Amino acid sequence: MTRHLLRDDDLTPAEQSAVLDLAARMKADRFGYRPLAGPRSVAVLFDKQSLRTRFSFDVGIAELGGHPLVVDTQVTHFGRGETLADAGRVLSRYVAAIVLRTHGDDRIAEVAEAATVPVVNALTDGFHPCQLLADLLTVREHCGGTAGRTLAYVGDAANNLAHSYLLAGATAGMHVRVAGPEGFAPDPAVLARAAEIAQSTGGSVRALTDPVAAVRDADVVATDTWTSMGQEADGLDRITPFLPYQVNKELLGHAAPDAIVLHCLPAHRGEEITDEVLDGPQSAVFDQAENRLHAQKALLTFLLEETTS
Numbered sequence: 001m002t003r004h005l006l007r008d009d010d011l012t013p014a015e016q017s018a019v020l021d022l023a024a025r026m027k028a029d030r031f032g033y034r035p036l037a038g039p040r041s042v043a044v045l046f047d048k049q050s051l052r053t054r055f056s057f058d059v060g061i062a063e064l065g066g067h068p069l070v071v072d073t074q075v076t077h078f079g080r081g082e083t084l085a086d087a088g089r090v091l092s093r094y095v096a097a098i099v100l101r102t103h104g105d106d107r108i109a110e111v112a113e114a115a116t117v118p119v120v121n122a123l124t125d126g127f128h129p130c131q132l133l134a135d136l137l138t139v140r141e142h143c144g145g146t147a148g149r150t151l152a153y154v155g156d157a158a159n160n161l162a163h164s165y166l167l168a169g170a171t172a173g174m175h176v177r178v179a180g181p182e183g184f185a186p187d188p189a190v191l192a193r194a195a196e197i198a199q200s201t202g203g204s205v206r207a208l209t210d211p212v213a214a215v216r217d218a219d220v221v222a223t224d225t226w227t228s229m230g231q232e233a234d235g236l237d238r239i240t241p242f243l244p245y246q247v248n249k250e251l252l253g254h255a256a257p258d259a260i261v262l263h264c265l266p267a268h269r270g271e272e273i274t275d276e277v278l279d280g281p282q283s284a285v286f287d288q289a290e291n292r293l294h295a296q297k298a299l300l301t302f303l304l305e306e307t308t309s
């Protein structure tokens with residue numbers, strides 16, 4: 001069976017925990033793991049812009065002893081008619097795994113259906129599961145664990161990060177609250193799936209509109225851009241309704257006194273988060289960014305080990 005990570009709930013709670021354990025070991029012994037020695041190659045493909053994902057996969061694959069092939073898809077045949085399924089089939093003949101950042105989740109699903117090697121979602125319109133593995137590793141490091149901790153995500157509660165916080169946070173046994181303005185609520189199907197997962201892990205999920213209620217006594221306060229890639233010209237006001245959701249000192253004051261702040265970056269400083277908070281003592285965002293590297297190395301290792309022909 002070929003294992004993929006297309007959504008956060010593609011990992012069971014036990015598997016997610018195992019990947020995070022491995023990520024912590026890999027972080028402690030950064031150059032000690034070489035499962036891609038050969039070198040085996042990994043294709044890392046981008047339909048959208050990136051800094052962290054691009055560099056962390058490139059560096060991580062090299063550190064695992066492999067050969068990263070990082071390509072912007074505009075230079076491939078993706079945009080001029082070659083089907084994603086054919087690309088998935090062809091790439092499977094060359095590489096050990098395919099990492100893809102793209103638009104609709106249907107696009108990555110098409111690649112995964114055709115591929116015979118693991119396919120990893122490096123961000124779609126719907127989800128950002130690699131980011132969540134890094135975030136959960138950061139929560140473990142700063143909060144001593146994930147189970148029973150409360151995570152509040154405020155901002156665009158309809159976007160990929162909100163959906164991934166719901167699914168991955170529930171998988172990790174967290175109490176996840178997401179809050180956004182009217183019209184920016186999570187996909188009900190994702191919320192229902194997260195609630196189902198939370199029942200089995202002792203976590204919980206809630207979708208709110210009140211940012212203060214979401215943040216109250218939280219251990220982790222997370223946010224993300226109000227305008228995701230591809231939404232720049234969607235005609236919606238992505239500033240005014242979001243202003244009460246800005247993570248500033250006042251909003252953070254409602255969280256637990258030792259709460260940490262997460263932001264996947266890039267940040268729009270002065271919009272969804274203030275400089276004072278992003279650069280302040282409660283910010284864990286640069287640990288979070290570093291943890292992309294360790295988490296993704298562990299994820300690739302896990303998926304390759306679990307994939308049997």
Ligand code: CP
Nearest residue numbers: 050051052053264265
């Ligand atoms: N957080 C994140 O995915 O960053 P990039 O868009 O720079 O990859």
Ligand code: NVA
Nearest residue numbers: 159224228229264265
């Ligand atoms: N929600 C953002 C995340 C960027 C890493 C986007 O999709 O653009």
